[in-house]
Amino acid sequence: MEPDGTVYLARRRGTPGGRPVPEPQVEGTGSGGSCRPRRILGRVESRFRVRHARDFVRRLFAPRRKSEEGSFPRSNFSGANLRWADLTRGDFAGADFRDADLRDATLDRAAFELADLREANLRSGDLEDANFRDADLRGANLRGIDAPDARLKEANLADANLEDAKLADADLRDADLEDANLRKAKLGGANLEDASLVRTDLRETTLEDARLYQTYFSDVRIDSDTEFGDSCVYEDLDELDDWDATPTEAAVWTYRRLQDLHEKYALTERARHYHVKKKESQKRHNREEGNYLQYAIHAVNGVASEHGESPWRVVGVSTVVIAIWSVLYLLLGKIRVPTDTSGTDAIGLGLFPSLSLPSPVAEIATSVYFSVVTFTTLGYGDLQPATGFAQALATVESFLGALLMAYLVFVLGRRTNW
Template sequence: MPGTDDRCGFVPDGSEVADKGVTCCWRPVWADREHCIWHASIGEKSWELLEPHASSLGDRLDGAKLRGASLSRTDLFAGCTLIGADFTGATCIETDFSGADLRWTEFNDCNLTGANYAHATLEDTTFVRADLRDADFRRARLYRTVFADAHVNSQTAFDKELVYETRMRNATDAGTKTELGEAAAWTYRRLDRLLRQNAVAKRRHRFYTRAHDVRRRLAWVNDNYLKALKLEGSRWVMRYGVSPWRVLAVSGLLVLVSAFLYPLTGGIQETAGQTTLTYTIEEPTSPVLWHVSRTYVKSLYFSVVTYATLGYGDIQPVGLWARFLAGLETILGSLLIAILVFVLTRSVE
């Protein structure tokens, strides 16, 4: 809708945001400019200049031109709609953007230290070379948000569980779950990359594992059982590749279970010179305690040697099932050792 002589008439491109549509600014023109103060192409604006023209709650400031503006420590934008606004080069230290709709907005080359984006909608927003140290992004919507060469620190606040995952958990429709899950997984991966680039290693592992958790649940929702089982195995064995302690715990469990089963599946046989001793428990509820103890000590030793594929040859499994168990433990032991090396290498990198 075109403006009149005393009205702004600025029509931003709102075609990307279907739920908002296109709006026409009907604010009075500012001074002798063609548009209102929000859409006028002038030099650096300040919050003192903008404050008398502040937007009321629910009003739209789509396409606002705030390049290079000095907007630190102001709450002018809290709860506002600024779709497609341009904050390039602006200084917004500790500025309150909480609850604002900032889709398709540009925060490139901005100083946003301590800025508050809690509950804001930042989908398709760009933060290129932006300083986001100490900023607050809790409960913000960050799907398709671009963080390129952005700076964060350990005090930059992100949710442990993104709003998309929370909504996915409460959704009942499979299509809705898939849509929200894909948004959550994408955002977790983006945050993982952002924190990795800024050497915030401890927190980035959380986002890495949550992305895989969401993908695992999506696989079950979409009946992709092969992928779901693969991710379940990765989760329990190595926490998706970030936990060497979990690999060690699974390895220890394999050794102990195998040691318990060897005497029950045919036993093991030890050769010392001309003497051959067989360790087995034919009736597990009745043998003498010392015999049981000795048998399981030998079995534990054999299980450790078999897991590590050392192959000393002093003790051998007896019977088909004990040999099958030994072969299986050898294969799983080799696999777990390889996984442990992979996880340790990845953690160092």
């Protein structure tokens, strides 16, 4: 063994039974000359310090045995069989784990910063609070891993298999998830800000309370079982770390992206929901910025039609307007009712003859009737406002009626276009 840790393994030539055989003659040695060179049969290269070697081997090949902390930075474990190994709290920064078998291994709180884990198999491993910052995990098998609070910031997870992975509260900021399989993965509370999701499979994935501000979505796959939650986490934050934007601005951006994403996959009900949430966030943002005119517009729009999503809300508001003006006509205004009906002919079968109503009921019915025809701008001409104040009330109601009728047409058209 050399001082730098290189180990040479040598043996004499012999038969399988151990009997010696004549050594081959070497040209140029003369008659009867022979040499007995020791042939190097193998060389094991290791970059970790020699004093750790025996302890490292003992820990690796004792499955599920509690290991002590070890430091093996820039070590070479490519192709190694480390299945069931306990590497808790180990330091493997910059190590080479290409094609290594780490199935069912325990990597809790281990450090793999800048490590190369391309095509490594970590299936069903325990990676709680493990640090994979800037690690290369391209093509790695991470199916079914249990990795809450794992740190994968700026990690390369392109083509990685993360199906059914448990990544609650994991840090995936700036991570590359191009062509990654995240089907059925649990990412509740995870931070995916500024991550790149290109052709990523998110079917049946749970992303409730995940941070998605500035996350890049392109050609991702979602379905009706993909859960983003009813609201985004930014609504509950007072400030936003690492960004110049406010939490409300982040909420607006996130809802707009979720709306577009669900529209693309014809998930219209969810798209409408995120449209409403986006408008509500914009309303809060206008209030925070002191833009009270826009705030008032959003507030009225929300009440009148749920930001263009509810025609029944428009019908309800119209009914309320008609009822209010009926009371105003009855109490504050006067309506001229014609009494001379001579010279007119009535047609029809008359199955329901006119009823003689008590005076108070007749006045209420007349006010409601006048309010309806004024709101709808039908204007039969049989009733007229008798005072200037009544005329003013009728003018305002006519304007509101025309506005709400046009608004109803707009909302119905919007729902048709979804």
